[in-house]
Amino acid sequence: MSHALLDVRGLSRRFGGLQAVRDLSFSVDEREIVALIGPNGAGKTTVFSLLSGFLAPDSGDMRLGGRSIVGRKPHEVCALGVARTFQIVRPFPKLTVLENVLIGALVRHPRRRDAEAHARAVLDEVGLAAKAAQPAGTLTLSERKRLELSRALATEPRLLLLDEVMAGLNTTEVERTLELVRAINARGIAVLLIEHVMRAVMSLASRIVVLNYGERIAEGRPDEIANDRRVIEAYLGEPDVDAAVP
Amino acid sequence: MKWAGALAVLGLLALPLTLSSYALTIFIFIFFYAFLGQAWNIVGGYAGQLSAGHAAFVGIGGYTAAMLSIEHGVTPWIGMFAGAVLAGALGALIGYLGFRFGLRGFYFVLLTVAFAEVCRILVSNIDAVGGALGLYITFTGNPRHFQFQDQRAYYYIALALMLLATGIAALIERRRFGIYLRAIREDEMAAEAAGVDAFRYKMFAMIVSSSLTGLGGTFYAFYLFSLQPNTVFGIPLSVEIIIRPIIGGTGTLVGPILGSFILTPLGELSRHYLGQSGLHGAHLVAYGLLLIAVVLFLPNGAYPWLRARFRR
Numbered sequence: 001m002s003h004a005l006l007d008v009r010g011l012s013r014r015f016g017g018l019q020a021v022r023d024l025s026f027s028v029d030e031r032e033i034v035a036l037i038g039p040n041g042a043g044k045t046t047v048f049s050l051l052s053g054f055l056a057p058d059s060g061d062m063r064l065g066g067r068s069i070v071g072r073k074p075h076e077v078c079a080l081g082v083a084r085t086f087q088i089v090r091p092f093p094k095l096t097v098l099e100n101v102l103i104g105a106l107v108r109h110p111r112r113r114d115a116e117a118h119a120r121a122v123l124d125e126v127g128l129a130a131k132a133a134q135p136a137g138t139l140t141l142s143e144r145k146r147l148e149l150s151r152a153l154a155t156e157p158r159l160l161l162l163d164e165v166m167a168g169l170n171t172t173e174v175e176r177t178l179e180l181v182r183a184i185n186a187r188g189i190a191v192l193l194i195e196h197v198m199r200a201v202m203s204l205a206s207r208i209v210v211l212n213y214g215e216r217i218a219e220g221r222p223d224e225i226a227n228d229r230r231v232i233e234a235y236l237g238e239p240d241v242d243a244a245v246p
Numbered sequence: 247m248k249w250a251g252a253l254a255v256l257g258l259l260a261l262p263l264t265l266s267s268y269a270l271t272i273f274i275f276i277f278f279y280a281f282l283g284q285a286w287n288i289v290g291g292y293a294g295q296l297s298a299g300h301a302a303f304v305g306i307g308g309y310t311a312a313m314l315s316i317e318h319g320v321t322p323w324i325g326m327f328a329g330a331v332l333a334g335a336l337g338a339l340i341g342y343l344g345f346r347f348g349l350r351g352f353y354f355v356l357l358t359v360a361f362a363e364v365c366r367i368l369v370s371n372i373d374a375v376g377g378a379l380g381l382y383i384t385f386t387g388n389p390r391h392f393q394f395q396d397q398r399a400y401y402y403i404a405l406a407l408m409l410l411a412t413g414i415a416a417l418i419e420r421r422r423f424g425i426y427l428r429a430i431r432e433d434e435m436a437a438e439a440a441g442v443d444a445f446r447y448k449m450f451a452m453i454v455s456s457s458l459t460g461l462g463g464t465f466y467a468f469y470l471f472s473l474q475p476n477t478v479f480g481i482p483l484s485v486e487i488i489i490r491p492i493i494g495g496t497g498t499l500v501g502p503i504l505g506s507f508i509l510t511p512l513g514e515l516s517r518h519y520l521g522q523s524g525l526h527g528a529h530l531v532a533y534g535l536l537l538i539a540v541v542l543f544l545p546n547g548a549y550p551w552l553r554a555r556f557r558r
């Protein structure tokens with residue numbers, strides 16, 4: 001078996017009566033882009049919360065480069081090389097854009113001067129350099145999404161978890177974010193992304209994992225997934241049995 | 247900004263030459279409450295963890311130094327550090343309970359108030375530390391006993407305390423610690439996702455803040471020569487501590503000092519003049535009105551408002 005960067009085995013998490021994630025297994029290889037898709041409420045964001053240490057799994061294992069990350073706190077997972085963004089962006093509104101990214105950069109550069117240089121480099125890459133001195137609360141939605149990505153990127157992760165970074169963006173902005181994710185990936189950072197913008201998923205991901213009711217219902221290349229009967233059912237509903245009879 | 251600060255300090259150093267004894271007293275209280283506010287500001291302002299029980303640390307610090315001095319003849323110059331350590335230990339305990347179990351907002355406020363109240367009731371009922379009557383310190387005027395014939399000595403000690411707390415806050419503000427505290431205040435979950443060990447830094451902030459406040463307890467005890475549990479552990483003192491940084495601007499270096507320069511003279515003068523005319527408690531009304539005005543018109547406090555004015 002190849003050495004996956006992230007290896008998830010039998011992951012489960014229940015909230016009261018709701019089985020949010022059930023016996024989920026999948027992996028992300030080094031330098032790979034994998035997409036996690038599924039209808040609303042399928043458990044995708046729960047998977048991110050489990051991976052990033054905000055939630056503890058009821059059972060199952062998650063390994064990063066062979067080391068288990070189960071039971072690690074969020075800041076420890078971050079130090080080990082997994083960075084996440086939040087679906088609903090969470091900037092530090094009263095801090096400047098630079099300070100926002102600086103917080104992430106301080107993980108690998110304890111000296112403030114080094115961290116600041118790194119944070120500026122990240123802002124350059126995502127195209128927010130001109131806004132560095134502005135409070136993050138003054139940014140537009142599209143800029144906030146990029147800030148969210150910058151902060152995660154500044155922690156220099158091995159695996160980047162992107163939770164709907166394209167949602168709510170217009171076509172040009174989606175195009176720009178696609179470029180950015182490709183560039184980040186080209187630098188050797190693996191990406192696991194949750195996305196509803198199918199064009200983005202199809203053009204970025206080398207593999208897609210489909211969740212429904214917390215379970216993996218399909219996994220494969222984008223072209224395989226696009227024609228998978230179970231996936232189509234999950235998104236569009238099961239065909240009417242009577243109507244299906246000729 | 248730095249020059250303005252240095253100039254202000256020089257001015258304050260020379261000021262006692264020209265002050266009446268009453269004015270001196272007011273300045274001593276301005277500095278002392280600015281000091282307490284600045285110490286609170288580290289955990290309450292920068293880290294955004296609203297402790298409403300900081301009086302407990304003043305009380306612990308004051309009682310420790312006073313008891314060591316009265317019972318064992320230990321000079322308060324040493325006792326003040328013992329008080330700071332004990333206050334820091336109580337701060338660590340409150341912080342641990344609050345932060346480990348994720349108490350946020352009102353729940354953390356209630357926890358801190360509850361601890362201060364427990365301290366107040368415990369001390370009121372332990373006769374060995376003076377019970378409800380409290381402790382009285384005999385005046386000797388001996389500097390070894392932290393007592394001075396000349397009021398100006400208290401003035402300079404209070405000024406030094408204010409500068410010490412401000413210096414510590416300034417160091418914290420510029421370093422990684424300070425940025426992390428602000429990130430935790432803004433959005434703790436996002437801070438953790440970006441690699442910040444929120445629990446650890448909140449604990450640090452709480453311990454630094456409570457030890458500093460405990461240090462001030464000694465000044466309180468040996469300047470006023472008495473400690474009453476209802477006063478030093480009471481909610482009103484906790485409110486006095488918090489209200490100045492809020493008026494001046496929390497999470498800023500200047501805020502607690504500015505707040506104290508606005509509020510302390512107002513409190514003292516209104517207590518003095520309105521009290522004389524039989525309107526006891528009127529200064530509390532003045533406080534209340536000012537607080538309402540600040541919350542309505544300057545929600546970030548006076549200093550951030552002034553700063554925005556001057557930049558324009």
